[in-house]
Amino acid sequence: MSVRGGRTASENSSPRGSEEMYLMRRRDSRSSKAYRATRTFVSLTGPAGNIGDALIRRETLEWSMGTSDELVAYMGDAPDVWLRQLGLPAEAIVLRNKKSVPRWLRLLLLAPRRPVLVFEAGEIPLDRGNGLRELVFLVETLVVRLKGGIVVRPPRGIRAPSQPALAIHRLAARLSQVTLWRDEATLRTARCGRLAPDIGFSAGSRLGLPWGERPELLVSLRGARPLPDADWLATVREAAERAGLSIRTVVQVREDESRARELAQLLGGEFEAWGDTDPLAQEERLRQRYDAAQVVISDRMHVLVLAALSGAVPLELVPGPTMKITEAFAAIGLHGVSVDSSASDPTRMLAALLPTPERASEVSERVRHAAATLEGIQHEIRDAVRRARA
Numbered sequence: 018m019s020v021r022g023g024r025t026a027s028e029n030s031s032p033r034g035s036e037e038m039y040l041m042r043r044r045d046s047r048s049s050k051a052y053r054a055t056r057t058f059v060s061l062t063g064p065a066g067n068i069g070d071a072l073i074r075r076e077t078l079e080w081s082m083g084t085s086d087e088l089v090a091y092m093g094d095a096p097d098v099w100l101r102q103l104g105l106p107a108e109a110i111v112l113r114n115k116k117s118v119p120r121w122l123r124l125l126l127l128a129p130r131r132p133v134l135v136f137e138a139g140e141i142p143l144d145r146g147n148g149l150r151e152l153v154f155l156v157e158t159l160v161v162r163l164k165g166g167i168v169v170r171p172p173r174g175i176r177a178p179s180q181p182a183l184a185i186h187r188l189a190a191r192l193s194q195v196t197l198w199r200d201e202a203t204l205r206t207a208r209c210g211r212l213a214p215d216i217g218f219s220a221g222s223r224l225g226l227p228w229g230e231r232p233e234l235l236v237s238l239r240g241a242r243p244l245p246d247a248d249w250l251a252t253v254r255e256a257a258e259r260a261g262l263s264i265r266t267v268v269q270v271r272e273d274e275s276r277a278r279e280l281a282q283l284l285g286g287e288f289e290a291w292g293d294t295d296p297l298a299q300e301e302r303l304r305q306r307y308d309a310a311q312v313v314i315s316d317r318m319h320v321l322v323l324a325a326l327s328g329a330v331p332l333e334l335v336p337g338p339t340m341k342i343t344e345a346f347a348a349i350g351l352h353g354v355s356v357d358s359s360a361s362d363p364t365r366m367l368a369a370l371l372p373t374p375e376r377a378s379e380v381s382e383r384v385r386h387a388a389a390t391l392e393g394i395q396h397e398i399r400d401a402v403r404r405a406r407a
Contacts, residue, residue, distance in 0.1 A: 054086035057133040062093030066271030068300045069319025071102040073138045076216045077171050081135045084402050091121050102296050131406050132166040138216040144177035151185040158189045167402050168193035172213045175203045200344035214349045214387035217322040225308035225328040228374045234262040237269055237315045240276035249358050250283050256370035269320045318342050325384050330372040334358050349387040
């Protein structure tokens with residue numbers, strides 16, 4: 018099924034005016050019968066209740082905008098609100114649910130010469146059962162390359178690699194002109210491409226409040242994991258008291274709302290529900306909270322990415338932290354983000370929870386450099402598309 022949705026050109030906030038270029042080319046192409054419009058394909062699936070996923074898909078869409086006259090976006094089973102969260106232009110051809118996959122493939126096969134294919138950013142599951150899906154993606158890559166087009170794989174991380182999915186994925190990645198990985202471990206596993214910051218770091222830095230005027234310590238933990246133990250709770254409370262900060266729990270993923278409520282009660286802090294708030298309004302409200310926080314504790318990577326963009330110090334303070342967050346921040350040169358609360362003594366935990374203004378400045382500097390790197394990559398992609406069509 019195909020629908021058209023999203024914001025109009027006047028409502029899109031792209032800083033580079035990509036959508037206006039896109040619409041202008043659409044008009045120009047329609048005025049010339051001899052002209053065959055170029056076409057860009059982008060995958061933008063995701064759950065509407067996860068602001069981090071919406072963030073990285075929106076930035077992926079920005080990389081796609083203006084690269085062709087026509088934009089074809091595959092959204093999977095995402096609801097209407099997801100289209101608004103991403104800000105899809107009204108002129109885009111939007112394909113919904115798995116029944117539209119044959120049409121996606123048909124449009125790709127029949128596309129004019131030199132199409133652009135942009136895969137979605139984020140985590141790639143390559144565990145057993147994903148071999149067929151990876152084979153389809155390999156075929157899509159081959160089709161675009163045979164048509165003289167450009168294949169872009171934004172910064173991604175590989176999860177649970179297994180054969181044959183990993184072997185197929187490696188081949189497809191090698192055949193793509195732009196293959197980026199968001200951490201060193203994935204780069205070693207893939208054996209091709211290059212390291213790049215997580216695409217979420219291109220979402221725009223915010224000044225926020227000056228360090229000494231930030232009144233809060235924020236907590237946002239996954240609801241699917243066990244509650245922190247008594248020592249963790251006591252240390253967080255002590256750190257907030259020492260720093261003169263109030264504790265607030267916030268919700269960036271809807272399924273974590275109950276956990277945020279529990280933590281607020283256990284920490285003696287304030288709970289801020291998502292409730293019926295529109296996802297775009299919730300995202301802006303969260304970013305304003307991060308603007309006013311000194312420290313943000315989370316085991317969700319894009320909570321910490323948005324926190325860092327607002328000038329807060331990101332901290333993964335959990336028992337047995339995964340390497341996902343550690344390595345993604347190490348890729349931008351920021352170390353010490355993850356602290357194992359089960360292995361650390363209270364002194365080290367308190368030190369992490371009581372960062373200095375110098376640490377905050379280091380975070381902001383690394384984030385600015387990551388954003389500049391991503392902007393440079395986007396220019397490289399557009400230059401590659403122009404060269405292919407010259």
